[in-house]
Amino acid sequence: EDKVVQSPLSLVVHEGDTVTLNCSYEVTNFRSLLWYKQEKKAPTFLFMLTSSGIEKKSGRLSSILDKKELFSILNITATQTGDSAIYLCAVGIYNQGGKLIFGQGTELSVKP
Amino acid sequence: DTEVTQTPKHLVMGMTNKKSLKCEQHMGHRAMYWYKQKAKKPPELMFVYSYEKLSINESVPSRFSPECPNSSLLNLHLHALQPEDSALYLCASSQDQWGNQETQYFGPGTRLLVL
Numbered sequence: 001e002d003k004v005v006q007s008p009l010s011l012v013v014h015e016g017d018t019v020t021l022n023c024s025y026e027v028t029n030f031r032s033l034l035w036y037k038q039e040k041k042a043p044t045f046l047f048m049l050t051s052s053g054i055e056k057k058s059g060r061l062s063s064i065l066d067k068k069e070l071f072s073i074l075n076i077t078a079t080q081t082g083d084s085a086i087y088l089c090a091v092g093i094y095n096q097g098g099k100l101i102f103g104q105g106t107e108l109s110v111k112p
Numbered sequence: 113d114t115e116v117t118q119t120p121k122h123l124v125m126g127m128t129n130k131k132s133l134k135c136e137q138h139m140g141h142r143a144m145y146w147y148k149q150k151a152k153k154p155p156e157l158m159f160v161y162s163y164e165k166l167s168i169n170e171s172v173p174s175r176f177s178p179e180c181p182n183s184s185l186l187n188l189h190l191h192a193l194q195p196e197d198s199a200l201y202l203c204a205s206s207q208d209q210w211g212n213q214e215t216q217y218f219g220p221g222t223r224l225l226v227l
Binding site: 031032034036041042043044045048088090092097098099100102103104105 | 116143145152153154155157160162167168200202206208209210214215216217218219220221223
């Protein structure tokens with residue numbers, strides 16, 4: 001059975017800290033891994049990763065994929081209270097027609 | 113522009129009511145999706161439309177009826193719902209269902225409460 005597991009499930013840090021969120025997967029026919037940020041409502045797209053070892057970066061956020069060890073990390077440096085959200089990892093699979101397998105999410109709380 | 117819009121934002125309905133949720137995107141995407149999300153859980157796929165045809169139905173009860181009138185619009189018709197159907201209903205779209213550009217962009221959702 002295809003599975004995506006995120007850790008930790010929740011995390012509390014202080015502003016300025018650096019955090020690393022983990023996503024591991026066991027799927028057949030891996031196509032891509034996506035990271036989303038979800039605040040009150042819609043998941044907002046952050047990154048899509050398809051190749052191992054190539055870091056994607058957007059401001060203070062960065063992510064990398066390891067297809068050999070079947071995991072990805074999402075790093076957030078110099079955290080701000082606005083980073084407080086649930087971070088969702090999802091894996092796309094070939095021949096599943098756009099279906100994404102989501103992890104449970106990591107709830108990040110950044111305290112002032 | 114990666115905007116997906118949904119209406120209404122909130123909906124309260126009784127178990128005998130009929131209502132519809134609407135979703136719209138103008139990105140030229142040809143795949144559109146309905147998800148259901150309960151509190152503290154990840155989104156669960158319900159339906160996928162590809163080129164205006166139903167492509168995937170994840171064994172969703174018939175009280176949920178999707179419709180894709182054109183490539184920009186997606187509806188979800190609701191009838192005789194149960195209280196356990198209360199959830200956030202998310203619409204998403206992607207350029208293509210089967211290709212490599214399958215990044216899905218989500219709308220803000222409709223928060224549904226069934227009494």
